Amino acid sequence: xxxxxxxxxxxxxxxxxxxxxxxxxxxxxxxxxxxxxxxxxxxxxxxxxxxxxxxxxxxxxxxxxxxxxxxxxxxxxxxxxxxxxxxxxxxxxxxxxxxxxxxxxxxxxxxxxxxxxxxxxxxxxxxxxxxxxxxxxxxxxxxxx
Numbered sequence: 421x422x423x424x425x426x427x428x429x430x431x432x433x434x435x436x437x438x439x440x441x442x443x444x445x446x447x448x449x450x451x452x453x454x455x456x457x458x459x460x461x462x463x464x465x466x467x468x469x470x471x472x473x474x475x476x477x478x479x480x481x482x483x484x485x486x487x488x489x490x491x492x493x494x495x496x497x498x499x500x501x502x503x504x505x506x507x508x509x510x511x512x513x514x515x516x517x518x519x520x521x522x523x524x525x526x527x528x529x530x531x532x533x534x535x536x537x538x539x540x541x542x543x544x545x546x547x548x549x550x551x552x553x554x555x556x557x558x559x560x561x562x563x564x565x
């Protein structure tokens with residue numbers, strides 16, 4: 421079962437999100453997820469097996485330039501995670517479809533996402549579900565002090 425996350429579920433989403441982004445604390449992620457939940461330009465969806473949350477998808481509208489797109493706003497998949505034991509059951513595909521439907525209802529005609537260059541599993545997922553690679557980049561920075 422998929423449902424749109426509520427503020428009461430911000431901790432549940434944060435615990436799942438920490439599996440995807442382990443360098444963040446659950447507390448920081450709960451605050452961030454609460455911001456997404458309360459925003460009219462973002463949405464979070466939870467996937468439940470029985471009454472246990474086993475995955476989530478986080479999406480939002482992006483009004484800035486998004487690689488490979490020509491419209492604005494663009495629906496954007498910010499994060500998607502399924503617990504290991506719940507994978508290969510179509511849950512990620514269903515969560516993505518919920519995000520795409522939400523974006524279309526918000527007036528988007530395009531949906532986008534990204535992944536790290538070395539994340540082959542994410543790349544395969546995106547391609548399998550109809551995404552077309554738009555670009556590859558290497559980002560740089562340096563300290564000015």
